[in-house]
Amino acid sequence: MEKRHKALGLEDETVRAMYETMLLARRLDERMWLLNRSGKIPFVVSGQGQEAAQVGAAFALDRDQDYILPYYRDAAIVLSFGMTVKELMLAAFAKAEDPNSGGRQMPGHFGQKKNRIVTGSSPVTTQVPHAVGIALASKMDKKEHVSFVTFGEGSSNQGDFHEGANFAGVHKLPVIFLCENNQYAISVPVDKQLASVNVSDRAIGYGMPGYTIDGNDPLEVYRYVKEAADRARRGEGPTLIEAKMYRLTPHTSDDDDRSYRAADEVEKAKLSDPVALFRTYVKETGILNDEQEQQMEQKIQQIINEATDYAEQAPYPRPEQALNFVYAEAEQEGTL
Amino acid sequence: MPVISYIDAVNMALREEMERDSNVFILGEDVGKKGGVFKATAGLYEQFGESRVLDTPLAESAIAGVAIGAAMVGKRPVAEMQFADFIMPAVNQIISEAARIRYRSNNDWNCPVVIRAPYGGGIHGALYHSQSVEAIFANQPGLKIVMPSTPYDVKGLLKAAIRDEDPVLFFEHKKAYRLIKGEVPEEDYVLPIGKADVKRKGGDITVITYGLCVHFAMQAAEKLAKEGIETEVVDLRTVYPLDKETMIESAAKTGKVLLITEDNKEGSIISEAAAIIAEHCLFDLDAPIQRLAGPDVPAMPYAPTMEKYFMMNPEKVEKAMRELAEF
Numbered sequence: 001m002e003k004r005h006k007a008l009g010l011e012d013e014t015v016r017a018m019y020e021t022m023l024l025a026r027r028l029d030e031r032m033w034l035l036n037r038s039g040k041i042p043f044v045v046s047g048q049g050q051e052a053a054q055v056g057a058a059f060a061l062d063r064d065q066d067y068i069l070p071y072y073r074d075a076a077i078v079l080s081f082g083m084t085v086k087e088l089m090l091a092a093f094a095k096a097e098d099p100n101s102g103g104r105q106m107p108g109h110f111g112q113k114k115n116r117i118v119t120g121s122s123p124v125t126t127q128v129p130h131a132v133g134i135a136l137a138s139k140m141d142k143k144e145h146v147s148f149v150t151f152g153e154g155s156s157n158q159g160d161f162h163e164g165a166n167f168a169g170v171h172k173l174p175v176i177f178l179c180e181n182n183q184y185a186i187s188v189p190v191d192k193q194l195a196s197v198n199v200s201d202r203a204i205g206y207g208m209p210g211y212t213i214d215g216n217d218p219l220e221v222y223r224y225v226k227e228a229a230d231r232a233r234r235g236e237g238p239t240l241i242e243a244k245m246y247r248l249t250p251h252t253s254d255d256d257d258r259s260y261r262a263a264d265e266v267e268k269a270k271l272s273d274p275v276a277l278f279r280t281y282v283k284e285t286g287i288l289n290d291e292q293e294q295q296m297e298q299k300i301q302q303i304i305n306e307a308t309d310y311a312e313q314a315p316y317p318r319p320e321q322a323l324n325f326v327y328a329e330a331e332q333e334g335t336l
Numbered sequence: 337m338p339v340i341s342y343i344d345a346v347n348m349a350l351r352e353e354m355e356r357d358s359n360v361f362i363l364g365e366d367v368g369k370k371g372g373v374f375k376a377t378a379g380l381y382e383q384f385g386e387s388r389v390l391d392t393p394l395a396e397s398a399i400a401g402v403a404i405g406a407a408m409v410g411k412r413p414v415a416e417m418q419f420a421d422f423i424m425p426a427v428n429q430i431i432s433e434a435a436r437i438r439y440r441s442n443n444d445w446n447c448p449v450v451i452r453a454p455y456g457g458g459i460h461g462a463l464y465h466s467q468s469v470e471a472i473f474a475n476q477p478g479l480k481i482v483m484p485s486t487p488y489d490v491k492g493l494l495k496a497a498i499r500d501e502d503p504v505l506f507f508e509h510k511k512a513y514r515l516i517k518g519e520v521p522e523e524d525y526v527l528p529i530g531k532a533d534v535k536r537k538g539g540d541i542t543v544i545t546y547g548l549c550v551h552f553a554m555q556a557a558e559k560l561a562k563e564g565i566e567t568e569v570v571d572l573r574t575v576y577p578l579d580k581e582t583m584i585e586s587a588a589k590t591g592k593v594l595l596i597t598e599d600n601k602e603g604s605i606i607s608e609a610a611a612i613i614a615e616h617c618l619f620d621l622d623a624p625i626q627r628l629a630g631p632d633v634p635a636m637p638y639a640p641t642m643e644k645y646f647m648m649n650p651e652k653v654e655k656a657m658r659e660l661a662e663f
Contacts, residue, residue: 067409102442111441118408119441123432129398130433133405133413140361140387140411147405159425163398170393325443326477328501 001284004219008226012287018059018218019282020296022051025076026275027300028085029249031308032092032107036253040312041092045108047073049248050180052274054150055080056221057178057243061148061229067116067134069127069149072108073180077150082115085303089311096317103317116145124155128164128177135173135238146174146232148225153242154185156199165240169206174232176225177240180215182247187260203240215243216274219281248273340520343513345487346376346452349494350414352524354384357412360498363390364399364416373418374454374513400426400451404434404503407449412498420455420507421464427472434503435478450497454510455483456548456598458647461510462638468599468630473505474576474608480504480529481576485550487518489573492527500529509548516551532579534586538566541661542586544609545596546572549648553596556654565661575605580612587613591622594660598648601629623663628656 005015025047032044047054050073058080061068070077075088083099090098092107100111100119111119118134120127131149138145155161156179168175179199183190196202203210209231214220221243228239246269250257257266270276282288288296340348354360361384362377368391371378381389392399396417403413417423423430430451437447457466470481482497482504484490490508497504509516535550536557543553550571557567568586572578587593593613595606610625628648630636636646 098442099444100442101440104442105440109440111444113441113444118405119437119445121432121436121440123428126401126429126433129401129429130405130408132398133402133407133411134409135405136390136402137406137409137411140406159395160397160401160429163393163395164401166393166395167398167402171390325438327438327480328446329443 001281003285008219008223010222014059015282016287018055019278019288021076021080022055022218022275022278023296024085024300024303025051025054025079028075028088028304031304033253035092035308043106044092044253045072046249046252047075049246049269049274050182050215051076052218052278053178053180053215053221053243053245056218057148057225060222060225062145065116065145066229067118067131067145067147069118069120069131069147070110071120071124071127071150071152071155071180074110074150078110078112078117081117083110083112083117086307086310087112089307090314093311093314094316095311095314096321097314102321125151125158125160127151128160129167131175132164132168132173135168135175136171138174139171144233146176146229148176148178150178150180152185153179153181153190153199154188154193156202157193165202165206165208165238168238169208172235172237174235175238176228176232177238178225179240179242181242181244184247184251184261186251186255198242200240200242206238206240208238208240210240210242212242212244215245216272216277218274218278245274246272337519337521339517340487341514342487342490342508342516343374343376345490345520346494346508347378348520349491350377350380351383353495353498354380354388359410360412360414361388361390362414362416363392363403365392365394365418367391367416372416374510376452377416396422396426397429400429401433403449403451404429404437404447407447408437408445412448414450414452414498417451417453419465420453420469421467423451423453423469430473430479430503430505431476435476438502439478446501447503448501449503450506451503452506452508454513455507456509456511457636457643458511460638460640460643461636463635466636468597470507470575471599471604474605478502479576480574481507482529482574483507483509483546484573485512485547485571486516487520489527489533491520492525493529493573495524496526496529499526504529512548530574530577530579532582533571533573534568534582535571536567536569538568539590540566541592541594541657542568542570542590543594543596543657544570544572544583544586544606546575546605547598549596549598549653552648552650552653553657555650556657559654560657560661565658567657572605578609578612583609583612584616587617588620591620592660592663593621594626594628594656596628596648596653596656597630599630600632601627602632604629623660626656626660628652
């Protein structure tokens with residue numbers, strides 16, 4: 001098999017790390033479902049089938065300075081940006097130590113300032129203008145960082161997508177818009193969401209380049225996001241990238257997808273499971289041998305086991321902690 | 337001390353804060369070259385340049401959302417909504433995002449954004465250039481809503497809003513812009529957000545209000561004083577969260593309370609104020625709590641007859657005050 005990553009300037013070690021992050025995200029997601037079905041955690045929102053795009057994109061960014069505004073399926077992105085499995089597990093169990101929200105938000109509402117993971121909400125696509133604002137701050141202060149924002153194809157119909165993308169285009173801001181087109185907005189398929197063939201067709205209206213790419217191939221996503229980041233850092237403005245993929249699970253643990261899509265459609269999509277495809281790549285190019293793979297799986301299992309035990313036993317927030325942090329509290333008052 | 341207009345105080349506060357802190361910047365529709373449709377930002381584009389006085393696309397949710405994003409990474413954006421009536425497309429950004437950013441992130445992130453908007457009627461603005469919108473935001477913990485009445489308060493409170501670590505909605509009465517003038521120090525000062533101001537002391541009745549209505553109450557109080565009726569006028573200044581202490585203290589002192597807003601009556605700021613006083617002052621009250629407000633119709637009509645009927649004015653205020661005093 002051709003070593004395509006060489007042409008992208010990626011070392012074997014980096015590609016192995018990309019695969020490991022994808023596998024970690026998948027195994028963590030699978031564990032979350034087990035914990036949910038066994039009654040230990042109330043809710044799961046899944047990223048299965050989207051790991052390639054997420055990891056390919058995250059590795060193309062500068063993970064020491066760029067800002068990311070993920071949406072709720074982006075566990076693999078936040079893992080790439082320094083959030084730990086333990087921290088994600090603390091969020092799943094709604095424990096006090098959860099760095100995303102201290103047990104205030106549902107899982108999948110990521111946020112961690114030290115890793116420049118910008119806090120998000122549930123109304124979709126509100127994070128798009130925020131990403132544009134962060135990019136505006138970067139441009140105003142002549143900083144190098146770009147902002148990177150993701151959303152689904154359904155969300156791309158929101159006004160905030162249009163308003164944010166247009167603003168970024170007008171002011172040529174260093175922001176990368178990544179649409180993770182997983183074919184479904186809960187139950188509604190893409191042909192009921194978009195009148196255009198592709199989300200990326202809209203880019204021309206915002207004066208930015210738009211690309212539709214294979215979201216099951218992390219190297220392809222890496223290539224496009226890297227180019228978009230380079231453009232942004234050169235001051236050439238934003239880019240819209242649409243990565244096509246397939247949501248392999250129901251929308252959430254509260255959804256039953258059998259009511260709106262055929263089982264054989266899902267089975268067929270599994271033939272293009274990005275984790276399986278990239279496993280083939282790393283195995284056949286000799287980046288990962290059998291022994292290393294076994295060690296990787298064991299290591300991941302151990303990390304997830306330890307995180308699960310830790311999070312399960314960690315304390316909940318005290319009830320009255322519900323009252324904290326509505327406004328800045330005394331010791332943090334500003335310059336008044 | 338120089339006497340300047342309400343809108344000049346807005347301009348002065350913005351200019352001084354932009355000079356003080358390079359992170360402060362302005363964004364909105366027509367705020368740049370034109371200096372704003374009311375000229376609130378006049379001269380700032382010339383002084384600070386295009387990058388700090390940003391003419392945005394005509395899209396209010398982006399104005400709020402972009403400001404929120406910039407605020408989260410350390411900037412001090414002051415976003416202008418051209419009219420308070422046009423803030424509606426940005427409500428999701430203000431309520432779901434700005435108000436909740438600190439709380440939902442367990443204090444990891446915060447959002448020190450200021451959103452300014454001219455509100456209020458009496459300027460032939462009809463339904464969509466006259467509204468008071470504060471009640472929409474006044475049950476959203478995480479937000480602060482400031483509505484000053486005088487140029488002195490405008491300067492001190494707008495500076496405080498810009499320096500605040502949390503999101504502040506700053507509503508300016510557009511009829512007050514050029515009508516209301518007052519002494520404003522040239523030096524730097526801030527006034528506390530969340531504190532009402534007793535604009536006039538008196539022992540017979542209490543009027544609690546904010547914005548342009550403060551001036552109507554002051555005029556009426558002057559007249560009634562000649563008849564021996566002493567009015568205490570409490571200017572809320574911050575309508576959310578309310579300064580309960582000052583309201584309760586004054587209500588307990590006079591035992592007669594008139595609450596005034598230009599907004600529709602039901603579910604208004606003064607409805608909450610009435611509930612607070614009812615909860616705390618039952619045995620101090622000598623009369624039912626009175627509310628004077630706009631009628632419960634959607635918004636202010638255009639024809640001068642109907643506009644005048646809707647709009648608060650000194651006569652309506654004086655009448656309500658006299659009736660309460662005589663109760």
